[in-house]
Structure formats: C-alpha cells, structure tokens
Amino acid sequence: MTGNDLRQLYLQFFKDKKHILIPSASLVPVDDPTTLYTSSGMQPLVPYLLGEKHPLGKRLVNSQICFRAEDIEEIGDNRHTTFFEMLGNWSLGDYFKEKQLTWFFEFLTEILKLPKEKLAVTISAGGLSIPKDQESKKIWQSLGIKEDRIFTYPIHQENWWSRAGAPDKMPPGEIGGPDSEVFFEFTQVKHNPKYGKKCHPNCDCGRFLEIGNSVFMEYKKEKDGGFSRLPCKNVDFGGGLERILAAKLNTPDIFKTDLFWPVIQEIEERVGKKYLGNEKEMRVIADHLKAATFMINEGIEPDNKLQGYILRRLLRRVAVKARQLNEAQELKSDLTSVFDSICGQVIKIYQSQYFKAKEGLKKRVNNVISQEINKFSQSLDRGLKEYKKASGKELNELFAFNLFQTHGFPFEITQELFAKRGKKIDKKEFENIYKGHQQLSRTASKGMFKGGLADHSEKTTALHTATHLLHAALRKVLGDQVKQVGSNITEKRLRFDFIHFKKLSEGEIKKIEALVNQEIGKNHKLGVEEMALEEALKKGAVAFSGQQYPKRVKVYRVGDFSLELCGGPHVSFTGSLGEFRIDKEGSSGAGKRRIYASLV
Numbered sequence: 001m002t003g004n005d006l007r008q009l010y011l012q013f014f015k016d017k018k019h020i021l022i023p024s025a026s027l028v029p030v031d032d033p034t035t036l037y038t039s040s041g042m043q044p045l046v047p048y049l050l051g052e053k054h055p056l057g058k059r060l061v062n063s064q065i066c067f068r069a070e071d072i073e074e075i076g077d078n079r080h081t082t083f084f085e086m087l088g089n090w091s092l093g094d095y096f097k098e099k100q101l102t103w104f105f106e107f108l109t110e111i112l113k114l115p116k117e118k119l120a121v122t123i124s125a126g127g128l129s130i131p132k133d134q135e136s137k138k139i140w141q142s143l144g145i146k147e148d149r150i151f152t153y154p155i156h157q158e159n160w161w162s163r164a165g166a167p168d169k170m171p172p173g174e175i176g177g178p179d180s181e182v183f184f185e186f187t188q189v190k191h192n193p194k195y196g197k198k199c200h201p202n203c204d205c206g207r208f209l210e211i212g213n214s215v216f217m218e219y220k221k222e223k224d225g226g227f228s229r230l231p232c233k234n235v236d237f238g239g240g241l242e243r244i245l246a247a248k249l250n251t252p253d254i255f256k257t258d259l260f261w262p263v264i265q266e267i268e269e270r271v272g273k274k275y276l277g278n279e280k281e282m283r284v285i286a287d288h289l290k291a292a293t294f295m296i297n298e299g300i301e302p303d304n305k306l307q308g309y310i311l312r313r314l315l316r317r318v319a320v321k322a323r324q325l326n327e328a329q330e331l332k333s334d335l336t337s338v339f340d341s342i343c344g345q346v347i348k349i350y351q352s353q354y355f356k357a358k359e360g361l362k363k364r365v366n367n368v369i370s371q372e373i374n375k376f377s378q379s380l381d382r383g384l385k386e387y388k389k390a391s392g393k394e395l396n397e398l399f400a401f402n403l404f405q406t407h408g409f410p411f412e413i414t415q416e417l418f419a420k421r422g423k424k425i426d427k428k429e430f431e432n433i434y435k436g437h438q439q440l441s442r443t444a445s446k447g448m449f450k451g452g453l454a455d456h457s458e459k460t461t462a463l464h465t466a467t468h469l470l471h472a473a474l475r476k477v478l479g480d481q482v483k484q485v486g487s488n489i490t491e492k493r494l495r496f497d498f499i500h501f502k503k504l505s506e507g508e509i510k511k512i513e514a515l516v517n518q519e520i521g522k523n524h525k526l527g528v529e530e531m532a533l534e535e536a537l538k539k540g541a542v543a544f545s546g547q548q549y550p551k552r553v554k555v556y557r558v559g560d561f562s563l564e565l566c567g568g569p570h571v572s573f574t575g576s577l578g579e580f581r582i583d584k585e586g587s588s589g590a591g592k593r594r595i596y597a598s599l600v
Helices: 003-016 043-049 069-074 097-111 134-142 241-249 261-271 279-297 306-326 331-350 361-389 397-407 411-420 427-449 458-478 506-521 533-538
Strands: 059-067 083-092 119-124 150-153 160-162 175-185 208-221 227-240 484-489 494-499 527-532 552-558 562-565 580-589 592-599
Touching: 003 059, 003 083, 003 097, 003 241, 043 083, 043 227, 059 279, 069 306, 083 097, 083 241, 083 279, 097 134, 097 175, 097 208, 097 227, 119 134, 134 150, 134 175, 175 227, 175 241, 208 241, 227 241, 261 279, 261 306, 261 331, 279 306, 279 331, 279 361, 306 331, 306 361, 331 361, 361 397, 397 411, 397 427, 458 484, 458 494, 458 506, 458 552, 458 562, 458 580, 458 592, 506 580, 527 533, 533 552
Parallel strands: 119 150
Antiparallel strands: 059 083, 083 227, 119 175, 160 175, 175 208, 208 227, 484 494, 494 592, 527 552, 552 562, 580 592
C-alpha cells in the first residue's frame, strides 16, 4: 500500500460517514502570531472546537500537512519526523466516544486489516475531580480489545489534552478533555531493557508506535479550580499518515515506506553509502529536506527570524550530516547538486497531492538551497578560524558546543580537531550543555503555541481587522496584482506580506495610510456571510494567495471598500480601530514586499 492509497482510504471512509472534506491549511498559519508553523490538524480548527460554528457543518475530515520545530533534535530514530501529514476527523457537537472509537477501530481492522491483537490502547486514569475514563475502556472491551492491552496513565502525564497542558495547568475558562490513544506493536522489535523491565505503549524503545489519538473535549475549568461538563462535546482525532502506513506494512521504520524510501535511495546513490549503518544521518537528511521543500513551496526563505530561521536551521543541519556521510570538502559544488536531486524525489512523491501545477518549483527549491549552502560554507570557514585562534584553555566543552550551535560543527569533528592539539572533550558535559539548550528550545516552542488560534486579544483583533483595510487599500493604490502572501500579528503591530515588484514611494505609502484611515473614520459595521467558495469568488471576494479553501467559506465585508475570505476575529465597527500608521516598508523576497503597521 502507498501513502496516497492510505490517505484516500481514510478520507473516503469518513466521507462515507457523512463527514465533509476540508482542504489542508497552509503550513504557515494565517494571522496567528502564537505559532510559526501549523503543527497539528486541529490547530486551524481551534475556534470551532471552542464553539464557533463551522460553515461546512459538524462533521469534518482532512489530511493536514504539519511541521513541529520542537522535534528537530529527535530526528534520527525510526518514527520521529519534523514534517508529517496528520489524518484528522472532527465532531463539533455531534457524535462522541462510542462512534469515534468504533469507527477508528473499524478503519484499522476492517479497511486496513490490521490484526487487533497487535493493537494496544490507552485511557485516562482521571484525577483532580475528573473520573477515570471508564466509558472508553468499556467501548474498547466491547470491540474485542483485551484487558491486558488497555493501559491507564495518570492524567497529569498522559491522556489529557488542553491548550495549556495538564488539567492543573489550565486557567479558568479553558476547555479540555481526556484522550484515548491507539498503538501498533511491532512484535519483531525486541524491547530494550534500558527503558525499563517491561515494555508498554509509551516506552521509548520503538516496539510500540502511536498511530492515532482521539481527544474528547468535554470539560471546562471553573474559577474555583474544579471542572464542569460542557453542554456541547467535541471530538478531535489525529493520526500520523506515515505511522499508520508503517503499521499497515508492518515495518517499524517509517523511512522504509514509499513516503520516504525513494528519498533514502537517492541519498544512498548520491553519497555512495548504504542506509544500513547510516540510518540516523540519512533520516535527518530525508526528513529535513522534505520539510524544506514544503516550506520553500510556500514562499519561505532562509532568514534569522521566525519561519525563515527554522528553514535555515534545517538546511545547515542537513549540510553537516551530508558532509559526515560523503566527507565532501567542497560544500558549494557537491552538496547543492546532491540536495537538488533529493528534493526532486520529494516533489515526485507529493506531485499529485500538493504540488499540482507548481511549475518551476524544483528550480526555486534548488536556488534557495544553493544560496544557503554558499553562506554556510563561509560559516564553516569562520568556525575553523575561531578554532585556530583559540588558546588551549579556551578549548573546552562550552567552546565545542558554541562551534556546534553557531557554526554547525558536530561533536565528532570537534573531538578530532581538539585531539590534534592534545585536548579531550568530556562528552557528558557537552551533552549536559546541549540538553540545557534543548530544554530552552522546547520551552520556547511550547510557548509559541500556548495561546493557539483562540488567543485573540482586543489589540490583535483590531490589527487583524486592519489587515483587511490595508489589503484593499494596497490593491486600489498599486493595482490588482497585489495579493496577500503572509501575515503576522502581535499586540503591538501587524506585518503584512504581499506580491508587488518594486519599492513603494512615499506618496504611495501616504495614499494607502489615508485610504485606510478614511474607511476607519466612516465607522463601517463589519458584515459577515457564509456562502459557497465559487459564489464568493464570483462576487469579487479576495483570497489569500496559495491558501486552499473549503467549499463553503466566510466572507467579511467592510462597506464597499473590502470583501475578503477570512476565518479570523474582527471588530464590530471600524471606528474602534483608532489611527492606522505604516511604520516600515521593505522587501521580503523576490517579487514580494513587507509592511509593518500599527494602530495608535
């Protein structure tokens, strides 16, 4: 079975259960300042899980492209990836535990023919006035899952979901609920005793692989610290396409599925080594270049900030791993060609699903990567110069980590360099410094997503509304070729990226500011209407460039000035926005401009 086959089987299964197919959202969240990348299928649906009505109804299904920056350091084992597809289905106040668990079990055992004796499930043990999830347990038992295959975990560690984390971390008004995970056991994998005497689903030895998680949103945190039941209960399911495919093929290594194997084979050929014995390095290269290809497809370029910084980090890490594999000395000439062919395989794998009519994508990917590798080769040179200038006393574990973090020098290469000068590195001390850095990175990553899409303050809501006026003003002053290609909003300012091919003059900036403030002064009441996507486009509604939309959409109107597809938060009247001011305008890449603006 191929990844394309599995994706289609899942989507069709839930479409037969009267779910409406919604498109994958952009890898870069639209108008969400709290996270850099879409990291789960539920992320674009948070407003609807919190009670907002979805224009397509109560039952939804899709396959969402995702990226998780906090997993970068985990790549190299048999199951972790930064980029993945999450199969998802949702019930917004419709069905609940019995149908959800029964349907997913049916999909696994009847559609995919997975043997139920190789499945294991987990449920919440309860706590903090929340009872143990006996209902899910009874459902699993009724489906034929034996008692010794049902595992219960503490609610503060596993089997609970809310945007804030564990129940005791939730603020008043937050909603959450228990979840029930399904694991596939690869009996051919022997348990590694270093992870404990007995293997279990959450063991890290690789014998068990999580393939799906059903979250049951049914509780609300009250001011007194207790929990009340929600009148409208939701289901949020997510399952990794790559992992479910590995289970179907009974291979514990997801990199041996057709979603990765052609890439691995290309790496083998280009570096002249086999996968066996070089798994970690090749997995990193395959995963990171796949993620990079999707990022570049969405217009992201390497940078020192936000999404661009993550892309830069991926590409430089790949360059180091590739150099380790083929011992190439000329990164500029050798690795750009290697990466070009590898990314070509990625494009082939996803051509029919995500890269239709993407002429020139391979060339663009190659151009972006080659430019970055040129810069990185210079960085390596600078790192070597720092090493040569350092005194014997400076050659310690912190210096080694700085070479790794700043210039991409892996521990093993630095170890060899130190040995030439009679110095040794304490690997444990190096790892302690490294782990401390990892913890800081994870904390930062989690903080970025803590608020989710529902973290809409009055200031960010006002600035989001202002982007509608700015977009319309740009088109009126500069022409209809202007299209939004990116946005980032904080409580202090908005950032708006758009297609335009030259620098804005002072006169154009003043006209745009004046138009926006003119419409603010008219105190328009914002209108919103649900309609078919085709109808909205016929009426002239402006869409986000590159964004896929469902068949039914929300259209926001500001007088006769702006008509735009959108699902974000908005003020009721434009008069509440205050004065609009453009603070900065500049380039954000070839054919793209960027405006920073604020409300005062």
